[in-house]
Amino acid sequence: MLTMLSRIHSLRAISRLSLKRPLGGINFLGARATFSTHNPSYFATNRFTVDEYPYLKRSESFNRLSEKDISYFKSILASSSITQDAEDLEAFNNDWLRKYRGQSKLVLKPSSAEQVSQILKYCNEQRLAVVPQGGNTGLVGGSVPVFDEIVISLSHMSKIRSFDEVSGALVCDAGCILEVLDKYLEERGYIMPLDLGAKGSCHIGGNVATNAGGLRLLRYGSLHGTVLGLEVVLPDGTILDNLSTLRKDNTGYDLKQLFIGSEGTLGIITAVSILSPKRSKATNVALLGLNNFDQLQATFKRSKDELSEILSAFEFWDREAMRLAKQHLVAGAHDPLQSLYPFYILIETSGSNKDHDDEKLNTFLEGLMTDDVIQDGVVAQDSTQIHNLWAIREGIPEACSKAGAVYKYDISMPVPVLYQAVEDMRARLVKEGAIGDGKLFSSVIGYGHVGDGNLHLNVAATEFCKEATDLIEPYIFEWTARHAGSISAEHGLGLSKNNHLHYSKSPSMIQLMRRFKQLIDPNGIMNPYKYLPLV
Amino acid sequence: MSSNLRILVACKRVVDYAVKIRVNAAGTAVETANVKHSMNPFDEIGTEQAIQIKEKSGGKVEVIAVSCGSDKSQETLRTALAMGADRAIFVESAEELQPLAVAKLLKAVVEKEKPDMVILGKQAIDDDSNQTGQMLAGLLNWPQATFASKVELAEKAMTVTREVDGGVETIKTPLPAILTTDLRLNVPRYASLPNIMKAKKKPLTKLTIADLAVDVKPRLETLKVTEPPKRQGGKLVESVDDLVDKLKNEAKVL
Numbered sequence: 001m002l003t004m005l006s007r008i009h010s011l012r013a014i015s016r017l018s019l020k021r022p023l024g025g026i027n028f029l030g031a032r033a034t035f036s037t038h039n040p041s042y043f044a045t046n047r048f049t050v051d052e053y054p055y056l057k058r059s060e061s062f063n064r065l066s067e068k069d070i071s072y073f074k075s076i077l078a079s080s081s082i083t084q085d086a087e088d089l090e091a092f093n094n095d096w097l098r099k100y101r102g103q104s105k106l107v108l109k110p111s112s113a114e115q116v117s118q119i120l121k122y123c124n125e126q127r128l129a130v131v132p133q134g135g136n137t138g139l140v141g142g143s144v145p146v147f148d149e150i151v152i153s154l155s156h157m158s159k160i161r162s163f164d165e166v167s168g169a170l171v172c173d174a175g176c177i178l179e180v181l182d183k184y185l186e187e188r189g190y191i192m193p194l195d196l197g198a199k200g201s202c203h204i205g206g207n208v209a210t211n212a213g214g215l216r217l218l219r220y221g222s223l224h225g226t227v228l229g230l231e232v233v234l235p236d237g238t239i240l241d242n243l244s245t246l247r248k249d250n251t252g253y254d255l256k257q258l259f260i261g262s263e264g265t266l267g268i269i270t271a272v273s274i275l276s277p278k279r280s281k282a283t284n285v286a287l288l289g290l291n292n293f294d295q296l297q298a299t300f301k302r303s304k305d306e307l308s309e310i311l312s313a314f315e316f317w318d319r320e321a322m323r324l325a326k327q328h329l330v331a332g333a334h335d336p337l338q339s340l341y342p343f344y345i346l347i348e349t350s351g352s353n354k355d356h357d358d359e360k361l362n363t364f365l366e367g368l369m370t371d372d373v374i375q376d377g378v379v380a381q382d383s384t385q386i387h388n389l390w391a392i393r394e395g396i397p398e399a400c401s402k403a404g405a406v407y408k409y410d411i412s413m414p415v416p417v418l419y420q421a422v423e424d425m426r427a428r429l430v431k432e433g434a435i436g437d438g439k440l441f442s443s444v445i446g447y448g449h450v451g452d453g454n455l456h457l458n459v460a461a462t463e464f465c466k467e468a469t470d471l472i473e474p475y476i477f478e479w480t481a482r483h484a485g486s487i488s489a490e491h492g493l494g495l496s497k498n499n500h501l502h503y504s505k506s507p508s509m510i511q512l513m514r515r516f517k518q519l520i521d522p523n524g525i526m527n528p529y530k531y532l533p534l535v
Numbered sequence: 536m537s538s539n540l541r542i543l544v545a546c547k548r549v550v551d552y553a554v555k556i557r558v559n560a561a562g563t564a565v566e567t568a569n570v571k572h573s574m575n576p577f578d579e580i581g582t583e584q585a586i587q588i589k590e591k592s593g594g595k596v597e598v599i600a601v602s603c604g605s606d607k608s609q610e611t612l613r614t615a616l617a618m619g620a621d622r623a624i625f626v627e628s629a630e631e632l633q634p635l636a637v638a639k640l641l642k643a644v645v646e647k648e649k650p651d652m653v654i655l656g657k658q659a660i661d662d663d664s665n666q667t668g669q670m671l672a673g674l675l676n677w678p679q680a681t682f683a684s685k686v687e688l689a690e691k692a693m694t695v696t697r698e699v700d701g702g703v704e705t706i707k708t709p710l711p712a713i714l715t716t717d718l719r720l721n722v723p724r725y726a727s728l729p730n731i732m733k734a735k736k737k738p739l740t741k742l743t744i745a746d747l748a749v750d751v752k753p754r755l756e757t758l759k760v761t762e763p764p765k766r767q768g769g770k771l772v773e774s775v776d777d778l779v780d781k782l783k784n785e786a787k788v789l
Contacts, residue, residue: 078773079773079774080771080773080774186555187555281569281571282571286728287725288728336725337727338727354571362731365728365731366728366732369728369729369732374728376727376728376729377727377728378725378726378727378728379725379726379728379731380725381573381574381579381614381617381618381725381726382551382552382553382573382574382576382579383551383552383553383554383571383573384552384553384576385725387553389725
């Protein structure tokens with residue numbers, strides 16, 4: 001950060017470009033990159049996952065990596081595609097939340113589906129367990145090894161294969177970074193149908209493998225709808241070529257759906273065909289301050305009525321989230337609103353006609369002000385302000401992570417009880433005397449996607465420990481099941497939620513999932529110990 | 536500082552800074568149709584500065600936003616009003632206005648309104664001319680403080696810190712004077728909903744070129760507009776030898 005600031009101060013060039021950095025707002029993606037790749041010592045103090053979760057036992061059916069294996073991999077990959085250096089391995093063994101730390105001794109970076117096929121076929125025959133890894137931005141420990149699994153990083157597969165300017169179908173390698181794809185499409189008047197805070201690091205393959213939701217889901221739907229086809233390598237080395245660009249195809253079982261959200265437990269996604277919508281010509285963003293959750297719901301209802309087809313995002317966060325964001329984000333500087341409010345809403349509209357959208361949004365917002373539904377608000381006047389308002393929302397996970405060891409829950413439920421989860425959790429910790437200065441927990445934070453009924457509940461503790469975990473779990477999962485919700489709305493299961501699957505899925509469904517797994521990955525080498533409940 | 540003060544702020548409507556600009560097919564200008572426009576960021580800083588002076592002052596300060604250009608420039612003025620300007624003046628012109636023409640128009644407005652200070656962005660990000668403020672100072676024969684990163688007002692004078700090559704320079708000038716803003720002067724505020732609603736009721740006066748009797752004929756002719764050459768993509772090298780080889784034989788820098 002410091003180097004960036006000094007660069008800003010040394011800027012004398014006075015052009016459109018020179019404006020970008022100083023006004024650009026938070027660069028938390030840059031900050032992320034700094035610790036994940038350039039500073040291995042950042043992780044050195046972390047405890048290994050297996051020490052933290054002693055119930056995990058290495059499966060005896062897997063062989064340990066031998067010299068013979070290494071020489072095989074060297075025969076098919078360039079030396080720059082093989083990582084064995086202990087320091088370099090840290091970035092692949094650790095997740096960015098510093099919650100999970102594996103002990104892999106080998107990272108392979110294939111550059112084609114054929115190479116992935118050769119690797120998997122060999123690993124399957126030799127009973128070597130593997131972990132597919134994209135941008136490693138997951139939140140449930142799904143993308144890092146637990147024991148000595150070989151990491152297969154898709155980072156060397158980052159080519160765009162084709163783009164259809166008429167239909168908007170984009171076909172690209174799995175290792176393409178989401179933001180790079182979005183920039184590519186922007187130049188052609190299109191947009192990626194998904195967007196999330198980690199866009200500068202995450203890979204499209206990882207997005208699909210984890211069925212990532214994100215900020216545009218309200219408008220463009222989930223990846224189950226926007227993904228048109230996949231290229232997947234199965235554990236036996238079969239390359240499943242289903243890179244269709246068709247919108248309609250009712251022939252046979254829709255196999256790609258099985259891999260979307262399978263978290264690397266069935267195969268490795270090597271390429272994605274995805275339908276991108278046209279980029280809206282006019283975008284508006286408003287940030288609103290409200291006094292209570294009833295007002296928030298009223299605003300949501302009215303936005304569907306009055307903004308209807310131009311509404312493209314409806315995000316919320318609470319006072320605690322705003323407090324942390326202000327404290328930890330260097331940001332586009334100052335607080336947009338004059339005082340702190342219990343709730344904040346970020347509304348985005350996207351449409352084709354600015355005058356039409358402006359009028360709709362202004363009428364809507366003035367109505368809310370006049371009826372006292374909202375207390376205060378600002379409307380972004382230019383792209384810088386749009387960017388900076390979004391940066392607050394996108395920076396909240398990062399800001400929370402600076403508050404300590406953060407237990408993250410990502411639950412979906414009917415909107416009316418959305419915030420009750422936060423209040424009940426807070427009340428529980430207060431009752432137990434576990435929250436406050438010098439206590440185990442410092443804060444309970446709520447934010448998320450109101451439009452999707454998706455709450456991100458963050459509980460900040462002084463450290464990850466059994467005592468803290470036991471105060472939150474299984475309470476939060478039972479709470480969610482009681483309110484007919486899902487224990488993982490968009491983050492997936494990985495290592496942190498797999499054993500709680502029964503709160504959201506019936507025994508017969510879990511049994512069928514096991515049969516699929518057994519059928520496609522009979523030796524269980526694909527991302528073991530995760531996703532399905534351990535037996 | 537407690538005496539009454541009137542500040543004129545120039546606000547230009549430009550292609551939004553985040554828009555990736557394209558040259559039109561004929562190679563004569565930048566494409567502006569169907570492209571997001573906003574207030575010139577340096578003018579936004581100027582508007583913020585005027586409002587901060589108003590807020591900090593004990594006396595009565597009037598902030599007048601002025602914009603010259605097409606009908607759409609009124610949107611930019613509404614933004615200035617929503618930020619906190621008291622009233623606005625819109626000088627309508629369907630024709631292209633070059634810096635000298637704008638300086639002359641502003642001079643005419645200054646003669647009408649008699650402000651104590653005119654604040655302009657140091658430049659507009661569309662043409663990067665960096666001339667209007669200086670020309671206006673020349674036409675009015677007023678002192679000028681350009682590239683301001685800090686402004687302090689005293690009785691009928693101001694102390695301005697300027698960003699110059701290799702450091703900063705602090706100057707003092709009597710009022711009336713011209714001030715042009717640099718990037719680090721302040722961070723412009725957001726337009727709040729209550730202020731956006733109030734802004735609709737604030738007075739916006741429309742003037743024409745004829746009203747001000749100014750010759751706005753262009754003095755400069757644009758011959759050609761071209762995009763900068765495309766950057767080549769980076770390449771991954773396999774080894775140090777490979778790198779040295781490429782530096783020697785491809786880049787020819789060794």
